[in-house]
Amino acid sequence: MSVVNVSRRGALQALGGGLFVAFGLPGCGARLAPYDPTIDLGPDAGGPPVDLNAWIRIAPDGVVTLRMGAAEMGQGVFTSLPMLLAEELDCDWAQVSAESAPAHKDYRRTSPTFPVDIQLTGGSESVRGYWPVLREAGAAARAMLVAAAAREWGVDARDCTTDRGVVRCGDRSATYGQLAARAAEERPPRHPTLKSPDDFRLVGTSPARRDLPPKVDGTATFGVDVKLDGMLVGTVLPNPQYGGRFASMDDPAARAMPGVVDILAFDQEVVVLADSFWQARQAAAAVRVTWDKGDGAGLDDAGVRAALAAALDGRKAILVQAEGEAPGTGKVVEARYESPYLDHAQLEPLSCTAHVTDDRCDVWVGTRAQAMSRTTAAKVSGVPKDRCFVHTTFLGGGFGRRGEQDFVRLAVAASKAVGLPVKLIWTREASFARGTHRPATMADLRAELSQTGIAAFSARIAGQNILDRFLPGMHAHSVFGSMPLHEGLSESPYHFPAVRVEAALSTCRSPSGGGGPSKAATTHSTASASSTSAPKPSAATRSSSGASCWLTTRATAPSSMPLSRSRASREPPSPAASRCSRASAPSAPRWSTSRSREAMCASTTSTPPSTAVGSCTPTAWPRRSWAPSPWASP
Amino acid sequence: MITLVVTGERHQLDVAPDTPQLWVVRDHVGLTGSKFGCGMGLCGACTMHVGDAAMRTCILPVSAVGDRDVTTIEALGGDHVVQQAWLAEQVPQCGYCQPGQIMAAIKLLERNRVPSDADIATGMTNLCRCGTYDRIRKAVKRAAAALPLPPEPEPAEPEDAVDAPTGEGEE
Numbered sequence: 051m052s053v054v055n056v057s058r059r060g061a062l063q064a065l066g067g068g069l070f071v072a073f074g075l076p077g078c079g080a081r082l083a084p085y086d087p088t089i090d091l092g093p094d095a096g097g098p099p100v101d102l103n104a105w106i107r108i109a110p111d112g113v114v115t116l117r118m119g120a121a122e123m124g125q126g127v128f129t130s131l132p133m134l135l136a137e138e139l140d141c142d143w144a145q146v147s148a149e150s151a152p153a154h155k156d157y158r159r160t161s162p163t164f165p166v167d168i169q170l171t172g173g174s175e176s177v178r179g180y181w182p183v184l185r186e187a188g189a190a191a192r193a194m195l196v197a198a199a200a201r202e203w204g205v206d207a208r209d210c211t212t213d214r215g216v217v218r219c220g221d222r223s224a225t226y227g228q229l230a231a232r233a234a235e236e237r238p239p240r241h242p243t244l245k246s247p248d249d250f251r252l253v254g255t256s257p258a259r260r261d262l263p264p265k266v267d268g269t270a271t272f273g274v275d276v277k278l279d280g281m282l283v284g285t286v287l288p289n290p291q292y293g294g295r296f297a298s299m300d301d302p303a304a305r306a307m308p309g310v311v312d313i314l315a316f317d318q319e320v321v322v323l324a325d326s327f328w329q330a331r332q333a334a335a336a337v338r339v340t341w342d343k344g345d346g347a348g349l350d351d352a353g354v355r356a357a358l359a360a361a362l363d364g365r366k367a368i369l370v371q372a373e374g375e376a377p378g379t380g381k382v383v384e385a386r387y388e389s390p391y392l393d394h395a396q397l398e399p400l401s402c403t404a405h406v407t408d409d410r411c412d413v414w415v416g417t418r419a420q421a422m423s424r425t426t427a428a429k430v431s432g433v434p435k436d437r438c439f440v441h442t443t444f445l446g447g448g449f450g451r452r453g454e455q456d457f458v459r460l461a462v463a464a465s466k467a468v469g470l471p472v473k474l475i476w477t478r479e480a481s482f483a484r485g486t487h488r489p490a491t492m493a494d495l496r497a498e499l500s501q502t503g504i505a506a507f508s509a510r511i512a513g514q515n516i517l518d519r520f521l522p523g524m525h526a527h528s529v530f531g532s533m534p535l536h537e538g539l540s541e542s543p544y545h546f547p548a549v550r551v552e553a554a555l556s557t558c559r560s561p562s563g564g565g566g567p568s569k570a571a572t573t574h575s576t577a578s579a580s581s582t583s584a585p586k587p588s589a590a591t592r593s594s595s596g597a598s599c600w601l602t603t604r605a606t607a608p609s610s611m612p613l614s615r616s617r618a619s620r621e622p623p624s625p626a627a628s629r630c631s632r633a634s635a636p637s638a639p640r641w642s643t644s645r646s647r648e649a650m651c652a653s654t655t656s657t658p659p660s661t662a663v664g665s666c667t668p669t670a671w672p673r674r675s676w677a678p679s680p681w682a683s684p
Numbered sequence: 685m686i687t688l689v690v691t692g693e694r695h696q697l698d699v700a701p702d703t704p705q706l707w708v709v710r711d712h713v714g715l716t717g718s719k720f721g722c723g724m725g726l727c728g729a730c731t732m733h734v735g736d737a738a739m740r741t742c743i744l745p746v747s748a749v750g751d752r753d754v755t756t757i758e759a760l761g762g763d764h765v766v767q768q769a770w771l772a773e774q775v776p777q778c779g780y781c782q783p784g785q786i787m788a789a790i791k792l793l794e795r796n797r798v799p800s801d802a803d804i805a806t807g808m809t810n811l812c813r814c815g816t817y818d819r820i821r822k823a824v825k826r827a828a829a830a831l832p833l834p835p836e837p838e839p840a841e842p843e844d845a846v847d848a849p850t851g852e853g854e855e
Contacts, residue, residue, distance in 0.1 A: 124777030124814050258774060265779030266770045268717020268757035272780060275716040283711070308700065327720075328700070328707040397721050397729060397813040398780045446719070446780030447813045478722045 100230040102191040104156040112227035119157030123448030138188030142215040153420035153440035169421040189242035198233040273416035281471040284323040288484035293346025304336040358492035361512035367552035374548030376506035384496035391487035398446020402461035405471035416445035430462040489514040506548035691759040701747035717757035728810030731784035738791035757783035769827035777814035
């Protein structure tokens with residue numbers, strides 16, 4: 051069955067042209083051009099290049115440009131995925147260029163994990179997920195090129211062969227570049243014939259990475275490198291306290307600093323916009339923000355550990371795996387292990403560039419979640435989704451953080467507020483302060499020994515489920531939905547005669563996996579197979595002992611809107627907004643356009659300087675917690 | 685106004701004197717190959733050559749550069765022996781730190797034409813989040829092998845003989 055609509059051209063028609071990020075890979079030895087938003091795809095060599103489908107563009111000189119739906123973050127998809135296409139297209143690898151596809155449904159892949167097609171770079175699924183899609187797209191384009199040649203020559207297509215970008219029949223031959231325009235008129239086959247793996251020429255080899263020359267000569271465009279005419283550059287003061295929100299700020303001194311254009315307050319961040327990054331960075335240091343600590347007040351490492359221990363020692367858990375019976379006669383070794391919250395610490399700090407106009411929203415970002423970024427752009431900008439365009443740059447490290455949407459949302463909101471292109475660059479400190487950390491875990495591991503090895507292994511792990519925010523309701527509490535917590539313990543590659551794995555979802559919902567405002571239910575109602583008690587109501591989610599963890603951000607105001615605007619038109623008054631009065635005498639911004647004053651940041655001069663911004667330094671995790679508990683034996 | 689010489693080209697720039705060299709080069713000169721990683725001189729993604737030294741420019745005030753010539757990754761052009769070694773060993777993954785790594789490696793090799801593993805470990809302290817250190821080490825050694833060895837030292841004055849490199853008199 052064909053899984054790909056090989057006539058997909060919707061994405062190309064929808065693009066409106068002209069705004070591809072031209073950081074694609076050099077083909078045929080051509081040097082990578084620096085980023086220029088006016089550059090269209092590909093060179094014109096004797097006529098315009100032709101799109102055979104959403105993935106494949108062939109220029110008259112034979113250069114094949116392949117659009118990659120996955121983001122290149124160092125894992126090599128700008129080599130591996132073009133290989134899949136080029137294999138079936140049977141083109142010359144030396145003439146292949148790759149570039150980033152826009153966020154569009156046409157560039158979805160299959161998912162070995164999820165039952166839907168997605169455009170998301172993650173889960174080690176790019177090659178597996180695009181395997182059928184790109185092979186069929188390549189094979190379909192090849193069939194169209196062959197059909198065009200056969201029609202031209204008046205021969206049967208079955209008598210034509212292809213080899214490295216050339217169609218041959220008898221003593222006649224034509225290059226793909228020569229045939230492309232006519233091939234585009236051919237009807238794509240419904241069920242393209244795929245190569246037998248025995249005939250693979252590229253797949254199974256390890257050609258040089260196509261993305262490395264620009265990464266070695268400094269011309270690769272990462273998110274932080276995007277530059278647009280008239281662009282403001284901003285930096286971010288994130289709320290360092292999960293669960294809290296913006297209360298007030300004192301910013302006249304910052305506004306008076308050179309180059310500062312605007313300062314915007316959002317629910318979870320303050321954004322300082324200036325003519326250049328350093329000016330924004332300097333001004334940000336002069337802004338005094340007071341954060342309402344909200345539910346997050348008092349959360350510290352001790353509270354996190356207490357919540358984990360409570361979950362681990364509690365009765366409820368998801369029974370993930372149970373096979374065999376422990377003999378109960380052997381020596382038992384067991385230990386409790388802990389791991390702390392860890393920041394993704396991708397080397398390129400978070401950055402995103404957005405340009406929102408009345409009828410169009412463009413986002414340039416190193417994102418793993420292109421489709422979600424497009425949805426975010428539409429939601430925040432108010433521009434219809436089909437007029438929102440995500441241009442994926444190289445990622446200076448992906449990890450989990452670049453799948454999040456907070457930094458995309460913020461750039462779009464800032465651009466919308468000021469009506470200009472905005473690039474936001476988070477400082478390292480800001481990135482750490484608002485990380486979406488790998489969750490802390492606590493686990494009891496137990497092994498019963500036999501004469502020859504381990505007779506029975508059991509593990510019970512407590513932690514947060516990073517999928518809480520994405521999987522509604524009980525799904526996050528299923529064996530499948532809680533997989534990030536127990537993956538590796540469950541379905542271990544080791545063979546144990548008896549295995550039991552349980553996952554206890556912690557009620558501690560500090561910044562795991564994501565960290566933006568969470569809509570996830572915090573009810574700790576696990577589908578427990580190991581407990582016979584009825585699920586308790588959410589009272590269990592907060593301990594009354596004072597060691598409770600922050601649960602979830604209150605969804606009282608969308609943090610995509612500057613607070614003063616949200617108060618004026620969208621949101622009911624909130625405590626934070628009501629304290630947030632407009633600047634009475636802001637320094638005159640050097641830049642002025644028709645932007646509304648309502649969109650500007652609220653400020654107050656009466657609020658004393660806050661130390662909240664500087665309070666993001668994480669408390670040192672107790673060193674002793676790293677060591678397993680002493681071995682115990684019965 | 686600040687005068688900055690980047691790869692032989694003189695720029696007159698209207699920037700605050702305390703602006704870090706990195707941001708002057710990125711935002712005002714317009715060369716973005718040098719990266720911002722930590723802003724504290726810790727990761728080395730911002731490494732450029734300032735005069736004879738590889739320097740972490742995110743904490744280097746532009747006013748402190750003076751008239752020293754600044755060289756960035758862009759000036760190498762892609763064919764530098766170290767860049768070619770980087771490609772031959774397929775070093776980068778995400779690639780973000782690599783311009784800084786390459787700039788640091790060039791200065792290391794100027795100081796030490798035959799660096800040992802330990803020399804590379806102590807002489808290259810740039811961070812790579814992807815963990816390409818093993819390939820960086822191989823690439824530095826490959827580049828070292830491709831570079832001509834420095835000329836034999838001049839016959840030393842007697843009082844300096846004890847400090848001369850090893851191997852003296854064996855040939």
